[in-house]
Amino acid sequence: MTAEVARSPEVLPWNRPQLGPEEIDEVIDTLRSGWLTTGPKTARFELGVRELTGAEDAFAVNSCTAALHLALLVSGIGPGTEVITPSLTFCAVANVVVRVGATPVFVDVEPDTLNLDPEQVASAVTDRTRVIVAMHYGGHPCEMDRLRQMADDHDLLLLEDAAHAIGADYRGRPVGSLGDAAAFSFYANKNMTTGEGGMLVGRADLVSAARLLGRHGIDRGAWLRHGSRGPAEYDVVDAGLKYNMSDILAAIGLHQLRRLPAFIARRTEIAERYTHELADLSALWLPRAAGHVRHAWHLYPVQIDPDRAGLDRDGLAASLAAAGIGTSMHFTPIHRLRTYRGLADPATLPHTERAADRLLSLPCYPAMSDDDVGRVVGAVRRALMERRP
Ligand SMILES: Cc1ncc(COP(=O)(O)O)c(C=O)c1O
Structure with missing residues (x-):
């Protein structure tokens, strides 16, 4: 049995710890x-x-x-x-x-x-x-x-x-x-x-x-x-x-620490389900694990192509928020933060620049139920289908 941190039934937060x-x-x-x-x-x-x-x-x-x-x-x-x-x-x-x-x-x-x-x-x-x-x-x-x-x-x-x-x-x-x-x-x-x-x-x-x-x-x-x-x-x-x-x-x-293997197994299950059930959405880039690694799946970051999707990252985040689903963004690149501006020429960081405008982290954590995962998949699909250009 797991004692869960209090949660509202309507809102699925981006992240919630699992403590027993x-x-x-x-x-x-x-x-x-x-x-x-x-x-x-x-x-x-x-x-x-x-x-x-x-x-x-x-x-x-x-x-x-x-x-x-x-x-x-x-x-x-x-x-x-x-x-x-x-x-x-x-x-x-x-x-x-x-x-x-x-x-x-x-x-x-x-x-x-x-x-x-x-x-x-x-x-x-x-x-x-x-x-x-x-x-x-x-x-x-x-x-x-x-x-x-x-x-x-x-x-x-x-x-x-x-x-x-x-x-x-x-x-x-x-x-x-x-x-x-x-x-x-x-x-x-x-x-x-x-x-x-x-x-x-x-x-x-x-x-x-x-x-x-x-x-x-x-x-x-x-x-x-x-x-x-x-x-x-x-x-x-x-x-x-x-x-x-x-x-x-x-x-x-x-x-x-004792539960970590089970936590990672569940994160992997959720990530694989997202990858399977969102794979046909051509406006979304989905993360994959290389064959020679075991991924810890701390994040499940998608990247949205605004031209193909008809909405941008912030639009997708807003649409998921309206459906009661929390998301996050990893990260605002450091060279865009005030203290560090001017320390790098953005032109030398093309992949960073492109990803930073498109990244959105979906909920992916062991305390999510299968229904929660289905709810995220449904909401992402609806957001993209409704706004198809
Ligand atoms: C990549 C990375 N490094 C370091 C940290 C700092 O971790 P802490 O909050 O434990 O200092 C974070 C926190 O989110 C992080 O994402």
Whole structure:
């Protein structure tokens, strides 16, 4: 039995988390235990994510943004250096690049996966480049073998922004084990959630340096200091930040992690049904998983061709909203946001530009019933049939 977050029968939101009685009981157990901050449940959660990804180490933090920030801090980059990233992503990565004093360099995406295009990365590498950020768009892993080769050839750090992709595979290898480090998000709308939360996994040297910086630069965790052993003494060996996860959130994460395979299986089922039942609509571009990946299907983004459809993306979103169906858009490209305008010539990002005007993310999450999926299919079909030019 699943305890569902309250929902109105008429409105199908774009996303809704699925939480069960196990998550609720575990949170209550944590509250009753008297240990609310980083502690034994966080350690178990980190171990679980290490086992899932095969990463050498894992540090649970309070957001993916924190994990990305720490990864860049421990990579030692700063003013005068460049970080290659897609523009078709969330602002978090560009913001932390700027915060460490480096410059984001936006490159175009592949038109089919909307992931970083390795050809474009190759032509963007300069002698100032230090990091490539591979964001697995919507849960579809990037072409990591080619990006790895490029990173090795130029002595660059390869960082996975895996906010969408926990549980995905590339050529049989789990996301989170494909770069030098990877950042996961457990934000409320992600494939598994702790409400807010994230994790940095990867090479032991990077993650242990990040753990130190993410706990004030204090050389021992609070749990070790006050919990089971040791005197309450500490030293600060670097000017750190406070990014650690609490056991209250890890309590939720432990059970979400256990359910992740079932969550992804259901997302895959929904995505396949959309692809099957919308395939004949020639005005719609539909996402597909390449044969060599396991897609996490965090997003099901369609692209609408306004000339063939007789309505544009915003028109389709409005039509679905009128039918009580929520949608979302991923993403406003970073180079169009005020802080970053002028940092890239839009003409160099043609696939990003085109997708950004056409993308619409349909609801795709395990808490949807088969009827919900049918309702979305029906509403999309009606919107396009009614407006056929
Ligand atoms: C691609 C990507 N990276 C990073 C983030 C930041 O995640 P968080 O909210 O956990 O910091 C998000 C959030 O939506 C995202 O979509």
